[in-house]
Amino acid sequence: MNTQLLAEVSAFLWREADLLDHCDYDNWLAQWREDGLYIVPIDPDATDFADRLNYAHDDHAMRVKRVARLVGGDSVSTQPVSRTVRSLSRFHILADDGQTVTVRAAQFLREFRKETLRDYTADVTYTLARDGSGEGGFKLIAKIVRLINSTDALHCIGYIL
Amino acid sequence: MTTASQAPGARDLSDLVRADRVHTSLYTDPAIFDEEMDRIFNNCWVWVAHASEVKEPGDFKSTYVGRQPVVVVRDRKQKIHVLLNRCRHRAATVCEEKKGRTNSFVCPYHGWSYGLDGSLRGVPHPESYGQCLDKGEFPLKSLRVEEYAGMVFATFKQDQEPLADWLGPAKKWMDLFMKQGGGFPIKVAGEHRFRFPGNWKIQLENTTDGYHFPVIHKSFLSTVDKQTEQMLDFVNGPGFVEDLGNGHSVMVMIPDLIDLEANLDAPIPARFEELAEELRADYPEDQVRRIVRAVGGSGFNLNLFPNIACSMAFFRVLRPVSVDETEIHHAVITMDGGPAAGNRARLRLHEHFQGPLGFGTPDDSEAWERVQKGAHAGTDLWILLNRGLPGERVTPDGRVSDVSAETGMRAAYQQWKKLMCATTAVPSSAAVPSVTTA
Numbered sequence: 001m002n003t004q005l006l007a008e009v010s011a012f013l014w015r016e017a018d019l020l021d022h023c024d025y026d027n028w029l030a031q032w033r034e035d036g037l038y039i040v041p042i043d044p045d046a047t048d049f050a051d052r053l054n055y056a057h058d059d060h061a062m063r064v065k066r067v068a069r070l071v072g073g074d075s076v077s078t079q080p081v082s083r084t085v086r087s088l089s090r091f092h093i094l095a096d097d098g099q100t101v102t103v104r105a106a107q108f109l110r111e112f113r114k115e116t117l118r119d120y121t122a123d124v125t126y127t128l129a130r131d132g133s134g135e136g137g138f139k140l141i142a143k144i145v146r147l148i149n150s151t152d153a154l155h156c157i158g159y160i161l
Numbered sequence: 162m163t164t165a166s167q168a169p170g171a172r173d174l175s176d177l178v179r180a181d182r183v184h185t186s187l188y189t190d191p192a193i194f195d196e197e198m199d200r201i202f203n204n205c206w207v208w209v210a211h212a213s214e215v216k217e218p219g220d221f222k223s224t225y226v227g228r229q230p231v232v233v234v235r236d237r238k239q240k241i242h243v244l245l246n247r248c249r250h251r252a253a254t255v256c257e258e259k260k261g262r263t264n265s266f267v268c269p270y271h272g273w274s275y276g277l278d279g280s281l282r283g284v285p286h287p288e289s290y291g292q293c294l295d296k297g298e299f300p301l302k303s304l305r306v307e308e309y310a311g312m313v314f315a316t317f318k319q320d321q322e323p324l325a326d327w328l329g330p331a332k333k334w335m336d337l338f339m340k341q342g343g344g345f346p347i348k349v350a351g352e353h354r355f356r357f358p359g360n361w362k363i364q365l366e367n368t369t370d371g372y373h374f375p376v377i378h379k380s381f382l383s384t385v386d387k388q389t390e391q392m393l394d395f396v397n398g399p400g401f402v403e404d405l406g407n408g409h410s411v412m413v414m415i416p417d418l419i420d421l422e423a424n425l426d427a428p429i430p431a432r433f434e435e436l437a438e439e440l441r442a443d444y445p446e447d448q449v450r451r452i453v454r455a456v457g458g459s460g461f462n463l464n465l466f467p468n469i470a471c472s473m474a475f476f477r478v479l480r481p482v483s484v485d486e487t488e489i490h491h492a493v494i495t496m497d498g499g500p501a502a503g504n505r506a507r508l509r510l511h512e513h514f515q516g517p518l519g520f521g522t523p524d525d526s527e528a529w530e531r532v533q534k535g536a537h538a539g540t541d542l543w544i545l546l547n548r549g550l551p552g553e554r555v556t557p558d559g560r561v562s563d564v565s566a567e568t569g570m571r572a573a574y575q576q577w578k579k580l581m582c583a584t585t586a587v588p589s590s591a592a593v594p595s596v597t598t599a
Contacts, residue, residue, distance in 0.1 A: 040518055042351060053351035053500060053508055055518040060258045062513070065384040069520055075380035151259065153354035153488045156523035157338035 002093065009103050010091050012136040013126060017088050017107075020160050025067040028160075033129055033139040034060050039147045040161055055150070070159065078158045082113040087119075094125070100141065103127045107145070109161065116154065122147045122161060165258050180571070181547035187577075188360040188536045188544070194484035200580050201467050202227025202481070206307070206314040208325050208469035209233050209243055211476065213311065213348040213497060214260065219277060221259040225480050226315055232256045232266065233313065233503040236277040243315035244279045248297035266301070275301050295596065310335040311347065320393075330558035331409040334463045338471040340421040341454035343503065344448065345384070346494035349476065350508070352492040352506065353516030357526045361468075361481035361534035362573075364489060367525060368462050368470040368477055369412045369569025371396060372548060377528050381520040386432050400460075400553075400564030403556060408466025408576025410559075410569030418460025425450045433457070439502045452496070452503050457510065464569055466576050475511060485533055491515040491522070546570050 019028040032038075040055040049057055058066060069075050086109040093152075095102040107122045127142035145161045147154075174193070177184035187193060196307020207226045210233045214222050221234035226454040230246035232255070246254045248268035255266040255275060264596045265282065268275040272285040279301035284294065289336060307324035309332060314324050325332065339347055357364075367373070375382065375396055382390050395414040402412045425447065429437050440449045458474025470477040476492040493511040495504040498526060514521035536544075562568045 042353070050505055051508070053353070054512060055353065055516055057509060057512050065520070069380045072380055073381065074383060075520075075524055076377060077527040078380075123504065151354075153356045154517040155357070156355060156517045156526045158523050161518075 004077070005093060005096065005101065006091060008137065009093065009101060009128065010088075012128065012138045013088055013091070013103070013105065015136065016140070021084050023071070023073050025071065025160075026090070029063060029067060031138075031140050032060065032063065033141050034059070036139070036141040036143075038143050038145075038160075040147065040150075042150050044146055044150055047152075049144075055154075061076065066160065072109055075158070076155055080113065080159075081113045082120055082159045084109055084111050084159055086110075088124075099130060101130070101138070102126070107161075111157075111159070113158070118155065120147060120157070120161065121149075163339065175578060177584045178574050179543075181550060182543040182545050183574050185536050185540055185542050185544060187285060187362060188533060189484065189540070191368065191484045192500065193358075196581060197577075198227045199480070200583070201577070203229075203317050204321075204580065205467055206316050206321065206324050207467065208312060208478065209306075209315045209464065210241075210313045211347075211349045212241070212308060212313055213346070215241060215313075216274050217262065219262045219264060220260075221256065221258075221263060223256050223258065226317070227481065230254060231304065231315070231325060232301075233315075234263075234266075234277050240278070241313055242278055242304055243304040243313075244275075244301040245304075247302070248273055249281065250284075255301065277523045279303050302513055308348055313425070327407055328409070328465070329407060330405045331407075331411070331463060331465055334405070334411050334461065335471065338461075338463060339458050341455040341458055341474060341494060342496050343421070343452035343499060345499040347494050348497035349492045350495040350504070352476075352478075352490045352524070353511075353519070354488065354490050355526065356482070356486060356488045357533075358528050359487055359529045360484060360536075361479050361487045362577075363529045363532050364477075364479045365464070365467065365573055366486055366570045367529065368464045368472055369402060369410050369573070370565075370567070371400065371402070372565040372567075373528070374414075374506040375524075377522055380524065381514060384520055388430055389432060396565045398564060401561050402564060402566045402567050402568040403561040404559035404572035406559050406572075408573045409464060411461050411463045412564065412569055412573045413461040414564060415460030418458075421455045421459060422450070425454060429452075430457075431451055433506075436502060436506050440500055443500060452500065455496075456503055456506050459496075464573065466573055473514055474507065475515065511513065547575065 014033055038047050038058040042054060046052060070078050086107055088105050088107050090106040092104045094104055098159055104125045107124045109120045111118045115137050123146045125144045128138040131139040175455055176517045208278045209224055215233055216236040218235050220319060221232050223232050227574055232244045232246050235241050246256055248255050250271055250273050253268050253270040255268050265276055267410045274283045276282050281296040281299045304317055305321040306315050309324055309328055392415055399416055400413045402410060404410050417507060424555050437449050440452060463471040468479050475494055478490040482488055493508060495507055516522055549562035549568055553560050553562040553568060560568060
């Protein structure tokens with residue numbers, strides 16, 4: 001096992017998780033490559049997402065709009081903002097071709113808003129481009145968040161998973 | 162949280178719905194909710210599926226009619242059945258998947274198996290029954306099923322008026338809505354499911370509520386292009402709301418988009434220019450224009466009492482769970498056999514607004530949740546439904562007023578009152594064996 005790569009990858013992804021929990025969206029957006037996709041699928045078995053319905057299928061423009069909505073103050077479902085704490089674990093490097101690294105991890109997220117504490121558990125697959133210009137040497141080119149209850153009726157989620 | 166009350170008598174209920182307001186207890190009283198499940202959901206035509214969801218023989222989906230689980234399935238003769246999801250032996254559900262394809266439904270408990278038409282086919286080890294089990298007597302219970310414009314409805318009431326009569330003037334709006342296939346048959350290609358802690362009628366009202374749009378959806382409107390923002394700035398515009406009878410109503414927000422096959426020579430909106438260019442590689446110009454005009458959906462919401470709406474570009478399905486819990490499905494519509502690029506545009510537009518991570522739905526949901534919470538304050542107070550009343554006038558189909566009038570809600574509540582206060586309502590137990598008390 002390449003523990004050096006595992007350490008580099010987990011450092012980058014823990015930083016991403018920390019930025020989201022602390023609503024540091026400018027730095028989160030900067031972790032992405034322009035052509036990257038943030039996807040929250042419905043179908044747990046889907047591997048291609050463009051031709052099916054997802055919860056979110058964000059390119060760069062949509063990520064910027066999603067962030068603007070979260071911080072803009074016009075969206076009643078984000079006022080007050082949800083407080084989240086997520087922990088990322090069980091990193092498994094699925095592929096490394098020298099240019100990109102694909103890694104799968106377990107995400108446990110707790111959300112508190114108004115009077116309710118909720119859990120969201122997800123299997124998350126990241127594709128990272130080795131990119132000297134990015135923080136930690138990587139840029140995100142895909143983040144696929146597979147909620148384990150994606151096929152159930154969810155409550156509204158006013159933050160980024 | 163809710164105040165229990167005695168089961169309200171018919172006369173009491175009629176006092177709770179007035180011409181211009183309804184009483185708060187319609188959102189909060191569990192006894193009224195129980196009565197609604199019986200008198201409305203067990204006694205109306207209730208939407209269960211779009212035909213495309215059960216396209217081939219053996220295709221099925223599981224859903225609910227009111228609180229009762231059902232399976233919608235197409236048999237080998239192309240007939241659609243709606244069957245109670247309950248084994249006739251000891252009541253276990255025979256289907257737990259949301260959708261799929263099968264040859265039969267087999268109860269996992271003792272292995273009783275049923276055909277696609279619900280008939281009881283096989284019983285393991287039948288010897289012990291001797292002559293005391295006639296399989297012909299124990300099919301999965303069937304509801305009556307009728308279809309219009311691809312929309313499939315079911316009812317427990319065998320003597321219910323024909324679906325076409327129940328829909329009445331709503332039928333022509335259903336026909337118009339289906340034009341968003343852009344020349345292709347429309348197809349339900351998945352849905353967003355979410356729940357909110359509130360009464361089902363709060364969502365029923367919302368589909369015919371133009372007034373809320375610029376307020377609650379301000380953040381959504383800030384994420385669309387200028388032309389779209391202007392198009393959606395309809396509250397002071399020429400649109401209208403029309404009561405279509407039987408609780409159905411239509412809210413036309415964008416009159417120009419009533420008929421998606423009209424005005425095909427109009428300039429293509431800037432936001433669809435890239436799509437049009439992509440389609441030109443495979444389609445002639447007239448077809449490109451027809452597809453592009455249909456991609457963004459119709460300019461109206463058609464509310465069909467009690468549980469389905471044709472809402473601009475998607476189907477909105479509501480399922481009452483309890484007096485203060487409602488499940489919503491926003492089913493996306495694509496063109497069956499249509500261009501992948503056009504369908505992708507439809508999928509991305511749906512994701513942009515709808516669902517638990519959309520830019521529109523969460524704000525609606527938050528508002529509905531607050532309605533339910535607020536309804537526990539001042540339990541003697543009323544919900545106002547008088548907007549647009551002075552300008553309301555009679556039409557051949559019903560009554561019409563301005564685009565942000567509460568005419569559609571008044572229509573739904575008058576139908577609610579009619580069903581809830583009817584003295585001749587057939588209880589569901591007449592059609593389906595239900596709980597009997599000793």
